[in-house]
Amino acid sequence: MNKEYAVGLDIGGTHITAAIIDIVDMKVIDSSLHKESFDSNLPVEEVMAIWEKAIRIAIENSKVENTTGLAVCMPGPFDYENGVCWIKGQSKYEHFYGLNVRDLFQNQLKLSGDFPILFENDAVCFGKGEVFKDAENLSKKVMAITLGTGLGACFIDKGTSISTGNAVPKDGEIYDLPYKEGIAEDYASVRGLLGGYFALSGKKLNNGLELFNLATAGDALAVKAFEQLGEDLAAIVAPWLEKFAADSFIIGGKIANASEFFLPVFNKKIKEAGSTISVAVSTDNEKAALLGATSLLYTA
Secondary structure (H helix, E strand, O other): OOOOEEEEEEEOOOEEEEEEEEOOOOEEOHHHOEEEEOOOOOOHHHHHHHHHHHHHHHHHHHOOOOOOOEEEEEOOOEEOOOOEEOOOOOOOOHHHOOOEHHHHHHHHHOOOOOOOEEEEEHHHHHHHHHHHHOHHHHHOEEEEEEEOOOEEEEEEEOOEEOOOOOOOOHHHOOOOOEEOOEEHHHOOOHHHHHHHHHHHHOOOOOOHHHHHHHHHOOOHHHHHHHHHHHHHHHHHHHHHHHHHOOOEEEEEOHHHHHHHHHHHHHHHHHHHOOOOOEEEEOOOHHHHHHHHHHHHHHOO
């Protein structure tokens, strides 16, 4: 069988990861994996230039001459079918509100109008990729989340993403669920972590990595901030794990790398809520998301 390749993009609030995907064997070409960190609130032209740079480096490193599509994992709110960004008031992509990102890619990369550029929710891509990696999950109900700049979620039943019905929240999203003094994402996200640490210590940090380093060094208040995140996350997801009758719960995103500090409390609170669900932390968030996007586009 002839090889066929696609460009996969995992786009977050502070980074883009690009890779070339072998869509026959559904594998990431490791040499092509390239990541760029950036401020997503930069002007649109500057962000698009960074995205183009990541794509071109990935293609160059892969040695692949032709690609047949672009699969993009993108945070919401986003019109995935039409490619329009509706992110607003989330401290990311403020200049992209109302813009057609498919058109932006076509213009930036000088692609023909019939070149496939398809979008999917980043959390759905992650969840799909995790299910795709483990065939056993294809017979299960899986809830997966991405913890990072935002709080993404997906509900997958036997390999199919579920976003409607009483068993899942509206649009399958949990970030905007009412919680405490605001919404879930105000507490279960990087800004939630940093806000929690500030409330405890009176100190402002610039990013989650600083907090992780403090916790690793034994800072009791940093550890407590992570533990509070674990408690909040359990309170947010427990009702939906029950309603969806999930068999497993998978945690991904940047904050998953600090699971040693929040997972014990999360597991304790979930058990107290009566759940016996299997909880796992993803070890390769980005590859899972890239595979998930590509599997949605080419194995449907």
